[in-house]
Amino acid sequence: MSTQNRTSTEDEYDILSQHYGGRSRLRQTLAAQREIFRGERLGQIGLLLLAIFLFVGLFAPLLAPYDAQEKLRTDDGEIKRMEAPSTEHLLGTTRLGRDVLSQVLIGTRIALIVGSLGAFMSVFIGTNMGLISGYFGGWTDDILMRLTDIIYGVPFLPFVIVLVVILGPSLLNVILAIALVQWRSTARVIRSQVLTIKERPYIEAARAAGGSDVRVLYTHILPNVLPLVFLYGAFSVGWAVIAEASVSFLGFGDPLSVSWGKMLFTAYTANAIRTAWWWVIPPGLSINLLVISVFLIGRTYEKVSNPELRERE
Amino acid sequence: MGMKEFVVRRIGQLAVTYWAFLTILFLLFRIVPGDPTTMFVAQGLSGEARKEVIENLGLNEPLHIQYVDYIFQVLQGNFGTSFQYREPVAGIIVTKFWNTIFLMLGAITLAYMIGILGGALLAWWRGTDREIVGLLATLVARSSPTFWTGIVLIMVFVFWLKWFPAGGIRSVGADYNGFVDKFVSVDFLYHVALPMLTGAIYYMATPTLLMRNTMLEILNEDFIKMKKAEGLSQYTILYKHAVRNSLLPIVTIIALVAGKAIGGQLLIEVVFNWPGMGRAMVTAVSYNDYPVAMAAFFLMGSVVILLNFAADLLYAHFDPRVTYE
Amino acid sequence: MTLLEIETLKTYYHTETGDVHAVDGVSLSLSRNETLGLVGESGSGKTTIAESINRILPENGEVVDGSIVYDGVNLTELSEKELQKYRWNDVSLIPQSAMNAFDPVYTIEEQIVEVIRAHRPDTSKAEARERAQELFEFVDLDPERVTDYPHQFSGGMKQRAAIAIALALDPPILLADEPTTALDVIIQDQILERIKDLQAEINSAMIMITHDISVVSETCDEIAVVYGGRIVEYTDTETVINEPHHPYTMGLRNAFPSIAEGDQELISIPGSPPELVNPEEGCRFADRCPFAEEECYEKTPQPREVAEGHVVECHRADEAEELRPEANKKEAWTEERPKDAAAGQEGYSND
Numbered sequence: 005m006s007t008q009n010r011t012s013t014e015d016e017y018d019i020l021s022q023h024y025g026g027r028s029r030l031r032q033t034l035a036a037q038r039e040i041f042r043g044e045r046l047g048q049i050g051l052l053l054l055a056i057f058l059f060v061g062l063f064a065p066l067l068a069p070y071d072a073q074e075k076l077r078t079d080d081g082e083i084k085r086m087e088a089p090s091t092e093h094l095l096g097t098t099r100l101g102r103d104v105l106s107q108v109l110i111g112t113r114i115a116l117i118v119g120s121l122g123a124f125m126s127v128f129i130g131t132n133m134g135l136i137s138g139y140f141g142g143w144t145d146d147i148l149m150r151l152t153d154i155i156y157g158v159p160f161l162p163f164v165i166v167l168v169v170i171l172g173p174s175l176l177n178v179i180l181a182i183a184l185v186q187w188r189s190t191a192r193v194i195r196s197q198v199l200t201i202k203e204r205p206y207i208e209a210a211r212a213a214g215g216s217d218v219r220v221l222y223t224h225i226l227p228n229v230l231p232l233v234f235l236y237g238a239f240s241v242g243w244a245v246i247a248e249a250s251v252s253f254l255g256f257g258d259p260l261s262v263s264w265g266k267m268l269f270t271a272y273t274a275n276a277i278r279t280a281w282w283w284v285i286p287p288g289l290s291i292n293l294l295v296i297s298v299f300l301i302g303r304t305y306e307k308v309s310n311p312e313l314r315e316r317e
Numbered sequence: 318m319g320m321k322e323f324v325v326r327r328i329g330q331l332a333v334t335y336w337a338f339l340t341i342l343f344l345l346f347r348i349v350p351g352d353p354t355t356m357f358v359a360q361g362l363s364g365e366a367r368k369e370v371i372e373n374l375g376l377n378e379p380l381h382i383q384y385v386d387y388i389f390q391v392l393q394g395n396f397g398t399s400f401q402y403r404e405p406v407a408g409i410i411v412t413k414f415w416n417t418i419f420l421m422l423g424a425i426t427l428a429y430m431i432g433i434l435g436g437a438l439l440a441w442w443r444g445t446d447r448e449i450v451g452l453l454a455t456l457v458a459r460s461s462p463t464f465w466t467g468i469v470l471i472m473v474f475v476f477w478l479k480w481f482p483a484g485g486i487r488s489v490g491a492d493y494n495g496f497v498d499k500f501v502s503v504d505f506l507y508h509v510a511l512p513m514l515t516g517a518i519y520y521m522a523t524p525t526l527l528m529r530n531t532m533l534e535i536l537n538e539d540f541i542k543m544k545k546a547e548g549l550s551q552y553t554i555l556y557k558h559a560v561r562n563s564l565l566p567i568v569t570i571i572a573l574v575a576g577k578a579i580g581g582q583l584l585i586e587v588v589f590n591w592p593g594m595g596r597a598m599v600t601a602v603s604y605n606d607y608p609v610a611m612a613a614f615f616l617m618g619s620v621v622i623l624l625n626f627a628a629d630l631l632y633a634h635f636d637p638r639v640t641y642e
Numbered sequence: 643m644t645l646l647e648i649e650t651l652k653t654y655y656h657t658e659t660g661d662v663h664a665v666d667g668v669s670l671s672l673s674r675n676e677t678l679g680l681v682g683e684s685g686s687g688k689t690t691i692a693e694s695i696n697r698i699l700p701e702n703g704e705v706v707d708g709s710i711v712y713d714g715v716n717l718t719e720l721s722e723k724e725l726q727k728y729r730w731n732d733v734s735l736i737p738q739s740a741m742n743a744f745d746p747v748y749t750i751e752e753q754i755v756e757v758i759r760a761h762r763p764d765t766s767k768a769e770a771r772e773r774a775q776e777l778f779e780f781v782d783l784d785p786e787r788v789t790d791y792p793h794q795f796s797g798g799m800k801q802r803a804a805i806a807i808a809l810a811l812d813p814p815i816l817l818a819d820e821p822t823t824a825l826d827v828i829i830q831d832q833i834l835e836r837i838k839d840l841q842a843e844i845n846s847a848m849i850m851i852t853h854d855i856s857v858v859s860e861t862c863d864e865i866a867v868v869y870g871g872r873i874v875e876y877t878d879t880e881t882v883i884n885e886p887h888h889p890y891t892m893g894l895r896n897a898f899p900s901i902a903e904g905d906q907e908l909i910s911i912p913g914s915p916p917e918l919v920n921p922e923e924g925c926r927f928a929d930r931c932p933f934a935e936e937e938c939y940e941k942t943p944q945p946r947e948v949a950e951g952h953v954v955e956c957h958r959a960d961e962a963e964e965l966r967p968e969a970n971k972k973e974a975w976t977e978e979r980p981k982d983a984a985a986g987q988e989g990y991s992n993d
């Protein structure tokens with residue numbers, strides 16, 4: 005056992021000292037990603053699902069059979085209100101005669117934008133907070149962790165709503181509000197990971213060799229917490245998608261765009277859940293599938309990152 | 318550090334957190350673009366009346382005086398007057414507060430019951446097909462925002478099976494004698510069932526997965542093997558030792574779950590027309606009734622912070638190894 | 643009088659690469675009050691033998707063949723539930739490391755009381771508590787501290803507490819799995835002393851597991867030498883120490899200074915333990931044995947009684963008298979072995 009541990013640490017050291025440059029590390033990181041998903045069926049399903057959503061998001065206007073916002077009329081000029089699915093409208097129409105399928109396809113874009121930007125921002129903030137807090141310790145750590153605690157005291161959705169109401173309902177504000185709260189979980193986990201990593205001999209060696217703090221932090225410690233960063237990145241995408249859908253469902257979303265949450269909001273306020281299942285199920289299921297796909301990806305990272313790490317939040 | 322010192326220190330931290338939260342709240346409701354008084358003075362008042370209200374609320378004072386004043390007011394439970402109802406906010410929010418708390422406690426309790434049993438089972442089923450099914454079910458539950466779960470439950474249990482009412486907290490014309498009666502009647506249970514289930518489905522994933530992971534670790538511990546060697550029954554080993562040990566981490570995340578619950582709760586209240594704080598807040602925001610919105614936000618944050626605090630103490634109480642650091 | 647009779651026991655671990663034959667045809671017998679030593683290097687299957695007896699093997703472990711007869715009952719045929727009665731009441735265990743042997747959320751007392759009352763439901767809590775204190779005194783621990791939590795104990799104290807709880811029900815058989823390896827040398831000695839004293843005071847027979855032959859030589863009546871999941875030599879302690887018949891025993895004896903005679907240098911046995919996944923025909927020690935011959939690679943040696951009550955598994959057991967002086971020389975173990983000796987060695991590719 006002990007010999008095994010020793011060699012793996014030494015390997016890491018070798019890898020780190022050999023590939024000092026950034027580019028080869030990137031390649032290495034990518035190769036490592038492939039390794040991680042090998043043989044992980046659920047993780048692969050997640051990747052596949054996500055790829056489909058990305059495809060749909062990119063080509064939504066081409067894929068959508070109608071303009072998502074257009075009130076469609078029959079030949080005699082009547083609005084096609086709440087029509088059940090047909091060959092013409094695969095998922096039927098809404099109360100205002102809009103094509104549900106087109107709306108779902110276009111809505112993918114909002115979900116992906118909010119998911120990726122929200123996750124990126126919160127993980128970016130969280131990772132840096134965690135790295136700095138864990139690495140420097142002392143009062144820096146005290147202050148940052150106290151701040152994290154305080155953010156943990158902020159009820160998420162109410163905060164997002166208040167912020168959106170104050171700053172005005174726009175997509176960017178929704179994303180900002182999400183990022184401002186969501187970084188907290190990443191920060192905590194990264195910090196505790198950094199605390200153990202910074203004790204490792206090669207980190208101490210790098211410091212003793214005169215590496216600046218910034219350099220040690222970002223070229224030696226960061227690569228070691230990357231799986232965790234990806235894990236929280238994946239989860240954050242899910243949380244952000246759910247948060248955006250929730251805000252939109254309450255009617256505080258971006259008024260100009262079509263999103264799944266907003267579709268459900270209109271369907272709910274139009275009392276359509278009683279009658280028009282085709283208007284309700286597709287956006288809801290889309291939320292489920294997108295979030296599941298990133299959770300499955302996250303789970304795969306969870307297996308390789310710190311085994312002590314548990315599902316939180 | 319002893320237990321007493323630990324508690325004292327935690328109380329200190331609680332005070333700091335609380336103060337910071339109050340400050341955030343103050344800032345949030347004052348950084349509104351334009352004239353902050355619009356947030357606290359109902360629209361459509363005549364110039365005279367408007368000035369009077371502003372003076373009453375102290376909105377003409379410098380910001381730091383307003384800040385101190387605000388903290389005192391809030392701590393005394395004085396949140397001003399609702400624009401919408403023209404009544405003191407405190408009176409309006411109190412019943413809603415309890416409606417929210419009861420629904421939330423019910424949902425969390427249910428979620429924990431499902432989570433502890435389900436998580437233990439998942440650990441027990443490790444490597445089988447059942448485990449995969451269970452895990453996927455957990456993931457689906459976790460990936461559904463509460464409003465969506467609520468809508469699905471309404472579609473199934475209300476419109477299709479017609480077992481439960483679509484919303485509200487009590488039947489029209491139902492009478493109650495006092496507080497207790499209100500929350501233990503059959504009519505209440507009939508109304509609370511679906512919203513509670515909705516919440517439980519959303520909150521349960523966290524305790525379930527954590528329970529499972531912890532159980533898997535615990536089942537590998539030497540002492541479990543020793544308990545087996547001691548000839549204790551499987552039941553005793555599983556529940557008295559494995560589950561008991563796995564509870565520790567779960568206790569600490571009650572606060573996290575509750576923090577999440579407060580948000581999810583808000584959506585449930587909207588979907589099921591539950592007269593709670595969350596729905597009050599959403600309505601208030603739509604009507605620009607900022608005093609009510611602020612009070613609701615304050616109370617929700619308080620619940621989260623206090624639960625965080627309680628969870629820390631509970632953890633220390635449950636785990637003899639905690640060194641109170 | 644025989645208390646426990648193990649016959650051709652086979653315990654395998656099922657793994658992805660195949661079955662690990664951790665115990666592969668082991669026969670042992672234990673009489674009342676006897677202390678039997680199981681010696682062998684790490685990975686030879688000692689713990690597996692012990693865990694097969696009360697069937698607390700890891701999930702992938704299974705007793706696939708053989709019998710373990712205790713007091714006329716074949717334990718391998720009992721259901722999990724039936725076996726529960728025997729565990730601890732008849733066979734208790736001092737674990738290899740007591741570090742995590744106690745449930746951290748209960749006090750030691752609660753855990754002793756629990757096991758007593760699980761087997762003797764008529765015992766009152768107060769009686770069980772009294773017993774717990776008595777046991778603490780017995781292992782030289784302050785009885786007051788019985789209400790402490792496990793984490794409040796040092797490693798040595800935990801090990802003593804583990805001995806205490808093992809004695810709780812006065813079991814006829816006590817399995818001591820390297821009860822001291824996890825501790826520092828001074829504490830090791832103290833605990834061993836205590837165990838030796840206990841042997842006189844209690845009525846339990848004991849199976850003492852260790853990789854340290856000097857420990858067994860001080861405490862045991864009989865010694866079984868375990869190698870690669872088999873018992874290669876099995877007889878009374880004195881004979882094992884003074885007239886070993888198996889080359890591996892001879893090597894082991896050299897490996898420990900307190901046994902090896904006089905001024906001899908400490909020799910350890912080169913090479914690594916045998917592959918236990920689907921092992922092939924032939925003596926498992928042949929790769930490392932200085933006396934291996936062609937036959938050794940082709941045929942698995944079977945247990946042979948070289949004298950009364952002295953069983954050896956070696957093709958050259960009869961030549962023991964001649965081999966012994968050779969085995970005492972360092973060169974015999976360290977020299978490059980002639981190629982032709984390894985002639986029939988195809989398949990043992992991993993050397």
Ligand SMILES: Nc1ncnc2c1ncn2[C@@H]1O[C@H](COP(=O)(O)OP(=O)(O)OP(=O)(O)O)[C@@H](O)[C@H]1O
Binds near residue numbers: 656689690691700918
């Ligand atoms: N759960 C398991 N799965 C697969 N192989 C196992 C398992 N447990 C033990 N083994 C293998 O079985 C063999 C015997 O192990 P065992 O623990 O019985 O040895 P031991 O003699 O007690 O060693 P030690 O002195 O190190 O305690 C070893 O080769 C070990 O690698």
Ligand code: SF4
Binds near residue numbers: 889929
């Ligand atoms: S059988 Fe052969 S190889 Fe095996 S121990 Fe005896 S002499 Fe050595």
Ligand SMILES: [Mg+2]
Binds near residue numbers: 690
């Ligand atoms: Mg062992």
